[in-house]
Amino acid sequence: MSEALPRVALIGLGLIASSMAHALRAKGLVRDITGYARSAETRAVALELFCDRVTESAAEAVKEADLIVLAVPVGVMGEITAEIAPHLKPGAIVTDVGSVKGAVIEAVSPHIPQGVHFIPGHPLAGTEYSGPRSGFATLFENRWWLLTPLEGQDPAALARLRALLEAIGANVDEMEAKRHDLVLAVVSHTPHLIAYTMVGVADHLRRVTHEEVIKYSASGFRDFTRIAASDPTMWRDVFLTNKDAVLDILGRFTEELFMLQRQIRMGEGEQLHAYFSRTRAIRRGIIDAGQDTSAPDFGRAAGQPKA
Ligand SMILES: NC(=O)c1ccc[n+]([C@@H]2O[C@H](COP(=O)([O-])OP(=O)(O)OC[C@H]3O[C@@H](n4cnc5c(N)ncnc54)[C@H](O)[C@@H]3O)[C@@H](O)[C@H]2O)c1
Numbered sequence: 186m187s188e189a190l191p192r193v194a195l196i197g198l199g200l201i202a203s204s205m206a207h208a209l210r211a212k213g214l215v216r217d218i219t220g221y222a223r224s225a226e227t228r229a230v231a232l233e234l235f236c237d238r239v240t241e242s243a244a245e246a247v248k249e250a251d252l253i254v255l256a257v258p259v260g261v262m263g264e265i266t267a268e269i270a271p272h273l274k275p276g277a278i279v280t281d282v283g284s285v286k287g288a289v290i291e292a293v294s295p296h297i298p299q300g301v302h303f304i305p306g307h308p309l310a311g312t313e314y315s316g317p318r319s320g321f322a323t324l325f326e327n328r329w330w331l332l333t334p335l336e337g338q339d340p341a342a343l344a345r346l347r348a349l350l351e352a353i354g355a356n357v358d359e360m361e362a363k364r365h366d367l368v369l370a371v372v373s374h375t376p377h378l379i380a381y382t383m384v385g386v387a388d389h390l391r392r393v394t395h396e397e398v399i400k401y402s403a404s405g406f407r408d409f410t411r412i413a414a415s416d417p418t419m420w421r422d423v424f425l426t427n428k429d430a431v432l433d434i435l436g437r438f439t440e441e442l443f444m445l446q447r448q449i450r451m452g453e454g455e456q457l458h459a460y461f462s463r464t465r466a467i468r469r470g471i472i473d474a475g476q477d478t479s480a481p482d483f484g485r486a487a488g489q490p491k492a
């Protein structure tokens with residue numbers, strides 16, 4: 186058990202909070218997990234599956250807590266912090282799991298009382314499912330968990346949080362918030378937008394092709410549909426709060442797309458081949474670095490790809 190952080194309050198009881206609770210329980214790391222969700226139905230599920238106690242208000246949930254985890258959509262982090270702020274225990278740690286860091290820091294920091302430690306965070310792990318039944322204990326195993334500590338952060342509080350996250354299997358790294366938001370715009374936010382768009386395009390076409398798009402969808406398109414099934418509230422908030430970085434990356438993406446479009450139109454096969462060879466090498470680099478646990482290794486086992 187973590188003597189440093191024995192009582193945990195989870196604010197919002199969806200995929201990430203429930204996964205944290207399952208992981209903390211499975212490893213026996215904390216003494217008590219209290220949860221808050223708006224709906225009575227969600228609270229009942231949480232009580233049955235992973236919380237020791239649930240409360241009808243966020244304020245009530247945090248009173249005794251040593252660690253408070255804000256696990257709500259990015260757009261409501263500020264208002265929920267304003268609600269809990271007067272009830273936080275001196276010395277408590279508040280962290281969040283939001284997919285965007287700059288906007289969360291801006292919204293949450295002004296409400297944090299003196300003597301309470303706010304340490305923004307983001308687990309780079311998730312699925313397209315949401316809600317209190319979607320969590321599982323191994324979600325964070327061997328996945329990055331980025332912390333974006335603020336200036337003057339208490340090193341002891343940071344070390345306590347880091348130790349707990351590492352104990353549930355995460356690889357913890359620290360990063361400056363602005364850099365986090367740019368990196369995530371590249372590796373997560375813009376790819377989600379592209380997936381949403383592609384599935385939208387296919388849906389328009391479906392009406393023309395009489396369901397064949399869905400019937401014969403191959404694995405590439407299926408991957409897009411999985412991503413595009415992600416929670417609409419969460420992703421609306423991500424795009425609205427990481428606007429600048431996403432628009433920057435989307436601009437670059439559009440330029441590349443236009444270039445490829447032109448090469449296809451002009452029949453420039455050599456250029457297309459060179460481009461695809463470069464992207465294939467990037468993918469193989471990710472697998473070789475052990476960053477994609479979902480990738481089968483037959484590509485490597487069978488030797489080099491065909492030239
Ligand atoms: N899903 C992912 O892949 C993923 C990965 C990493 C981080 N995150 C981040 O984690 C956070 C939670 O995401 P999740 O996937 O667990 O979502 P989820 O939809 O599964 O759960 C969100 C919870 O917040 C509650 N909630 C929503 N609006 C609220 C409000 N106004 N007041 C109080 N509670 C409210 C919901 O009822 C639910 O209990 C988000 O900030 C998201 O950006 C998500």
Ligand SMILES: O=C(O)C(=O)C[C@]1(C(=O)O)C=C[C@@H](O)C=C1
Binds near residue numbers: 308312372
């Ligand atoms: O695997 C998925 O379903 C995800 O999309 C998870 C994913 C991502 O990798 O982009 C999505 C959003 C988060 O903030 C972190 C992780």
